[in-house]
Amino acid sequence: MEILQRIAQSLEAGDDGDVPGLTRQALAEGIAPKVVLDQGLIAGMNVVGEKFRVHEIFLPDVLLAAKAMYAGMDILKPLLSSAGVASRGRVVIGSVQGDLHDIGKNLVGIMLRGAGFEVVDLGNDVAAEKFVAEAKSRDARVIGMSALLTTTMPVMKEVVDLLKKENLHGRIKTIIGGAPVSREYAGEIGADAYGYDCAQAVERVKELAAAASLRGGTAAS
Ligand code: B1M
Numbered sequence: 001m002e003i004l005q006r007i008a009q010s011l012e013a014g015d016d017g018d019v020p021g022l023t024r025q026a027l028a029e030g031i032a033p034k035v036v037l038d039q040g041l042i043a044g045m046n047v048v049g050e051k052f053r054v055h056e057i058f059l060p061d062v063l064l065a066a067k068a069m070y071a072g073m074d075i076l077k078p079l080l081s082s083a084g085v086a087s088r089g090r091v092v093i094g095s096v097q098g099d100l101h102d103i104g105k106n107l108v109g110i111m112l113r114g115a116g117f118e119v120v121d122l123g124n125d126v127a128a129e130k131f132v133a134e135a136k137s138r139d140a141r142v143i144g145m146s147a148l149l150t151t152t153m154p155v156m157k158e159v160v161d162l163l164k165k166e167n168l169h170g171r172i173k174t175i176i177g178g179a180p181v182s183r184e185y186a187g188e189i190g191a192d193a194y195g196y197d198c199a200q201a202v203e204r205v206k207e208l209a210a211a212a213s214l215r216g217g218t219a220a221s
Contacts, residue, residue: 003029004040007072011044012051014064016071023075033079034199037107041072045103049179069103073110080107081114088115089209092135093144094122095178096155101148104178107198108144115202117209128158135172141212142205144195147178156181157189164190173208177201 003026010018019041026036048065051057091112095105102124109119120138122130126145135143143163147153156176163169169190176186177195186194192208195201 001026001029001031001039004031004036004043007036007040008044008047011041011065011068011072012047014061014068016064016068019068019072020075023072027075027079033076037073037076037080038197041069041076045069066103073103073107077110081110088117088206089142089213090118090120090138090140091142091144091205091209092120092122092131092138092140093146094126094131095124095146095148096152096159097125097127098155099147099149099152100124101146101178104148104198105144105146108146108177108195108201111198111202112144112205115206117205128155128162131159132162132166132168132172136166136168140172141209142173142175144175144177144201144205145191147176147181150180153178153180153185156185156191160190171212173212175201175204175208 003022007019007022007026010022023036026040027033045065048062052062093105093109095102109121112119120134120140122134131143131145143159145156145159147156160174163172163174173192175193175195176191181194183194193204195204
């Protein structure tokens with residue numbers, strides 16, 4: 001589909017003027033929002049990441065691409081989160097301490113809201129203590145953490161360890177995700193689940209929320 005390639009190319013070029021129009025055009029052509037996201041916007045961002053890795057482009061180019069990504073996401077957001085089902089419970093999400101990457105985390109939030117979860121988004125650069133304190137005070141069943149840097153991944157373990165220390169492990173479930181994170185890493189640090197992408201994150205969170213309910217909710221209940 002040529003239009004998806006054009007979206008990816010505009011995003012690569014950091015053209016936040018063109019991306020919204022092309023995104024609308026793809027939707028008007030009948031392409032599903034999730035396909036526009038995966039094969040247009042995310043495909044373009046993957047190329048940006050690779051070019052950045054091999055020093056073909058530099059940080060300002062990546063920032064422009066991120067701006068273009070958000071311009072496209074603004075169009076898709078209402079369509080990705082329009083399920084309108086009854087609340088399935090509360091989920092606290094954030095990018096871990098030291099990590100400013102928030103595009104993937106925001107997509108997870110959009111999709112979770114679409115699936116009927118109440119999402120408390122703590123933003124980026126979130127300390128382990130804050131994840132746990134907010135989950136407790138907001139009576140959340142699940143904590144979702146995103147990390148894009150290998151150097152920030154250990155904060156995910158800090159959260160799991162803190163939950164164990166406070167005897168909340170199992171009552172507040174954890175899910176992790178982000179490009180350098182894996183199912184194996186989730187097992188290694190004792191997280192309850194791993195989401196490869198935002199769609200899988202929703203499926204895993206549904207399972208976790210159901211399991212947390214069976215255990216009688218969180219600390220506040
Ligand atoms: Co940065 N960056 N960056 N960057 N950046 C990466 C991550 C990098 C891989 C690029 C590269 O070298 N190829 C590299 C990390 C290397 C490493 O750690 N091994 C890197 C680096 C080095 C850096 C800096 C250190 C650069 C510097 O300053 N010299 C710096 C660090 C800043 C910081 O965080 N402290 C930095 C800065 C930035 C920008 C600010 C310019 C910008 C971020 C803007 C923003 O987020 N608002 C940026 C970007 C855009 C990227 C790349 C190009 C794209 C990331 C992205 O948004 N992808 C990235 C390269 C790459 O990943 N290929 C790169 C699209 C997004 C939809 O994917 O976030 O993976 P992603 O989310 C996916 C899944 O992972 C999953 O769902 C989403 C898809 O559905 N997912 C979850 C994500 N979170 C989840 C949580 C879940 C479940 C699934 O459950 C809770």
